[in-house]
Amino acid sequence: MEAKTSSRKNPGIITIERHILHEQESFPDATGALTQILYSLALAGKLIASRTTRAGLADILGSAGEENIQGEEVQKLDIYANRTIVQLNNHTGRLAVMASEEEKDIIPIPDRHPTGKYVLLFDPLDGSSNIDYNVSVGTIFAIYRRKSASGRGTLEDVLQKGADVVAGGYMVYGSSTMLVYSTGNGVNGFTLDPNIGEFLLSHENIRLPEPGKYYSANQGYTKYWTEGIQRYTRWLQGEEGAPRSLSLRYIGSMVSDIHRTLLSGGVFYYPSDTRDPKKPHGKLRLLYEAVPMAYIIEQAGGYGSTGRGSILDVQPTDLHQRTPLFLGNKDLVEKAEEFIAEYDD
Ligand code: AHG
Ligand code: MN
Ligand code: MN
Numbered sequence: 001m002e003a004k005t006s007s008r009k010n011p012g013i014i015t016i017e018r019h020i021l022h023e024q025e026s027f028p029d030a031t032g033a034l035t036q037i038l039y040s041l042a043l044a045g046k047l048i049a050s051r052t053t054r055a056g057l058a059d060i061l062g063s064a065g066e067e068n069i070q071g072e073e074v075q076k077l078d079i080y081a082n083r084t085i086v087q088l089n090n091h092t093g094r095l096a097v098m099a100s101e102e103e104k105d106i107i108p109i110p111d112r113h114p115t116g117k118y119v120l121l122f123d124p125l126d127g128s129s130n131i132d133y134n135v136s137v138g139t140i141f142a143i144y145r146r147k148s149a150s151g152r153g154t155l156e157d158v159l160q161k162g163a164d165v166v167a168g169g170y171m172v173y174g175s176s177t178m179l180v181y182s183t184g185n186g187v188n189g190f191t192l193d194p195n196i197g198e199f200l201l202s203h204e205n206i207r208l209p210e211p212g213k214y215y216s217a218n219q220g221y222t223k224y225w226t227e228g229i230q231r232y233t234r235w236l237q238g239e240e241g242a243p244r245s246l247s248l249r250y251i252g253s254m255v256s257d258i259h260r261t262l263l264s265g266g267v268f269y270y271p272s273d274t275r276d277p278k279k280p281h282g283k284l285r286l287l288y289e290a291v292p293m294a295y296i297i298e299q300a301g302g303y304g305s306t307g308r309g310s311i312l313d314v315q316p317t318d319l320h321q322r323t324p325l326f327l328g329n330k331d332l333v334e335k336a337e338e339f340i341a342e343y344d345d
Contacts, residue, residue, distance in 0.1 A: 014201035016042050016179060016190045023183050033094040033116055034143065034167060038181065040088045041141055042190075042199055045171035045179050048081045048125070049192060052137055052173040077131055078102060081124035081139060095120055096146040097153025099319055101288055106319065108152050118166075119144040119157045123288040126170075127253025136174030138255025142292040143167040158319060162291035162312035169296060172255050180206070180259065182299040187262070203263070208302040212265035212329035214249040216257045224273035228343035229307075232336050236267070254284065258293050258327060262300055267328035269336060271307060279322060286323040287316055293327055303330040307340045 020038045024030045082102040089095055090107070093114035098107040101123040109115045120143055127137040142165050146157045169181030177192035179199050189203030215236040222230060231240050238245025246266060251257050254270070261268045272282040284290050294304025294311040304311040305326045314323065326336045 016199035019188060019201055023185060026185060033118060036092065037089065037094055037118055037120065037143060038167065042179055044085045044088050045139060045177065046192065046197060047084050048139060049173050049177040051077060051080055052131065078125035078128045085122055085124055089120060094118055096148065097157050099158045099287065100124055101285060106155055106158050115152060117146050119146055119153060121158060121288045126255045126289065130253050135251060135253055136172055136256040137253055138170050138172040140170045140255060140288055140292050141168065142288060142295065159316040161315055162295055165291065165295050168292040170255050170292065172259050174256060180296060182296055184299070187296055187300045206262060206300050208262065208300045208329055209265035210329060212267060212332050213246065214260065214264055214266035215246045216250050216261060216266065216268040217270065218250055218252070221273045221275065224275045225271055226344045228340040229271045231343060232339040235335065235339065254289060254293070261328050262297065265329050267326060267332040269326040270324065272324045281322040282324045284322060284325050286314060286321050287319065290323050290325045297327045302328050303333045305333050305337055307336055
């Protein structure tokens with residue numbers, strides 16, 4: 001039987017450091033600060049991966065008392081991930097301010113450290129409710145230029161539109177650990193070789209395949225969805241006059257669901273629902289979940305929508321505000337907007 005040749009030409013051995021440096025060359029006024037921030041996120045990914053791939057073990061060892069074998073206090077993984085990213089970035093003089101899903105307010109750069117011209121937003125561990133079931137989890141990040149002139153960054157520096165992102169991406173800790181990022185020139189994926197501790201280029205210039213293969217949503221909430229979303233879901237299943245039906249995949253870790261959507265094509269959506277009147281805009285957070293993932297999907301030729309317009313055009317007003325989210329192939333996401341416009345408005 002003829003060996004199946006990979007459809008991707010072998011990019012050779014390109015480490016993420018070499019790739020980021022090469023990307024930096026397309027920014028004439030680059031000082032290397034953005035490059036260093038991306039390096040620090042890659043390092044955070046290696047540290048977090050080393051913990052998430054033995055979470056169950058750590059829990060068993062940690063449960064022997066308050067301390068685990070390294071003599072450390074047992075950390076919840078998302079707190080560990082959060083602490084790792086903050087500590088790798090709060091003293092480098094490259095950031096004006098940070099913000100995290102895990103922290104109520106913005107994270108100022110300590111007075112004893114210099115500030116810089118970038119802003120880092122992140123979800124340190126996405127999908128953490130799944131970690132105990134050995135389901136993939138991830139880290140999501142977005143980087144902006146500061147808006148304030150100097151000194152400690154402000155909330156205004158953090159509440160920027162996704163259209164102004166300068167770099168974004170995610171790590172996914174699954175069957176392998178991958179880092180996927182963009183600085184505005186397309187999307188590239190790197191796989192961690194744990195034997196040498198390097199992220200190596202494995203998915204060059206990722207483009208959303210057409211036509212999209214899977215739809216991805218938590219259909220357990222169907223009865224709480226609007227009529228437009230219920231009809232849209234039936235359309236994806238081949239009803240409502242649809243030309244074809246898509247297969248369903250839902251992991252419940254957004255990073256994994258969107259990573260699969262990026263590589264297979266399709267649509268991921270987490271719409272608003274009527275379960276909790278206190279959360280009328282769905283569960284996912286705009287700043288450090290929806291925006292970075294919409295940025296990546298759009299850099300790969302897709303589209304990210306709130307259901308009524310581009311995610312990247314939303315002007316944030318609150319650090320942890322939530323938004324409905326539709327990400328994937330443009331035709332599939334625009335179809336959702338059509339159903340919402342026709343039945344929900
Ligand atoms: P986080 O773990 O950062 O709070 O995010 C979890 C999110 C996201 O990963 C996923 O898409 C969604 O929760 C799943 O929610 P449901 O269980 O309601 O489907
Ligand atoms: Mn999350
Ligand atoms: Mn999280």
